[in-house]
Amino acid sequence: MIDTTLPLTDIHRHLDGNIRPQTILELGRQYNISLPAQSLETLIPHVQVIANEPDLVSFLTKLDWGVKVLASLDACRRVAFENIEDAARNGLHYVELRFSPGYMAMAHQLPVAGVVEAVIDGVREGCRTFGVQAKLIGIMSRTFGEAACQQELEAFLAHRDQITALDLAGDELGFPGSLFLSHFNRARDAGWHITVHAGEAAGPESIWQAIRELGAERIGHGVKAIEDRALMDFLAEQQIGIESCLTSNIQTSTVADLAAHPLKTFLEHGIRASINTDDPGVQGVDIIHEYTVAAPAAGLSREQIRQAQINGLEMAFLSAEEKRALREKVAAKQQKWMVLIAPSPFHARHKVARCLADSMPSSINSITWIA
Structure with a gap:
């Protein structure tokens, strides 16, 4: 159930968690x-x-083989390019790709700053080739400690104009946000947005800390917010978005099953929450699955799914003008299709619609379309 009159976004998507199995084999x-x-x-x-x-840490080990084959900067550039190609195949109009250059560099001791540059180059070329709009979020991998995160931060700052936001991910329980206050002070000084993985492995206090101490404008996962009514009120009032990742939260055993996922409650509470993938290559899912399979299984109504799709753009780290332009671009494309279809008799309309469907990425031919 995807509204084709609206932009389709994925704003919580790990580039280094979306390395194709075939690419791992080839590299x-x-x-x-x-x-x-x-x-x-x-x-x-x-x-x-x-x-x-x-648990989350066990889930994260599944990512390791993907980065173990990144033996050169060219390999990093390739997987960045393929991430944009995958986004285009999924029918995404806009994607925010987050990545940890220290994690990507570790297996073969690549230069961390070089990894950042290679990812920027690969994403830029992918956007030119496939017409997807993308922005990059830098991840500091808290699991490797403060010094390693400092190295990642310096690499991001060397390319500050190509980085949109800073994130903190990894072992939330072992490495709380309080260890990284100075890192986020520098990020805010650089003019970046802030999003933080919080309330996934740790409780609601981790979300409060991300907001109050690190300056988070959005929360990655945030499922434990359901345990604190005052926090839910605050998120709704301050329009601090939750980047929900339905299937991921089940696979990490953060939530027992989709029926128990708090996304529906968040939306009912007026929290600006969106639907995202997380690590699609590792999960074996895509954004279409999250909208058409996971969201209904989580109890979301058609209107709630549409609201989550709207929220994805509203939460995006885009300017008001960029959001307006993206809405207009999608609306114009939809109108073009309607003009092509409308004047024809029914059988001709069906034929044109079929041709349009055939021209779309194969992964979105089976979507339940809302016109």
Whole structure:
């Protein structure tokens, strides 16, 4: 249930969590890196979640094979480009890709600043090629400690005009936001937006800390906000968005099942919450699945799903003018399709519609369209 008159966005999507299994296989062969399997079919269980993981940290280990094959800056550039290609195939109009250059650099001791530059180059070329609009969010991987995060921050600051926001991700329980106050002070001084992974593994106090101490304008996941009514009130009143990732929260065992996910309650409470993927390559899902399968299973009505789609653009780190332009671009494309279809008799309209559907990315041909 996707409203095709509205922009489709994914604003919580990890670039380094969306490395194709086929690319892992090819890069492993190219750089003579030993992999746990030598065919795509047998590799999948090692790089994608097959059954729900017991916790967030276990889930994150699934990402490791993707970055272990990043043996050169060219490899980093390739996966960045492919991320945009995947976004286009999914029918996304706008995507915010977040990435941890320290994590991507670690296996082969690549220069962290070089990884940032390679990702920027790959995303830029992908946007030119596929017509998707994208912005980059820099992640500091808290799991590796304050010094490693400082190195990542310096690499982002060297390319500050190409970075839109700063994020903190990784082991939320072991490395609380209080360790990174100075990092976020510098990010705000650079004029960046702030989003923080919080309330995923830790409780609502982690979300309060992200807002009050780190200056978060958006919260990644934020599921534990459901445990604090005052926090939910604050999020709604201050329009601090929650970047919900439905399937991911089940796979990490953050939430028991989709029926228990708090997204529906957040929307009913007036919180600006959106639907996103998280790590689609590792999860084996895409944004279409999240809207058409996960969201209904989480109890969202058609109107709530539409509101979440609206929220995705409202929450995006875009200027008011950029949002307006994107709305107009999508509306104009929709109007063009309607003009093509409207004058024809029914059988001709059906034929034109079928042609239009055939021209769309294969992954969105089966969507329940709302015109």
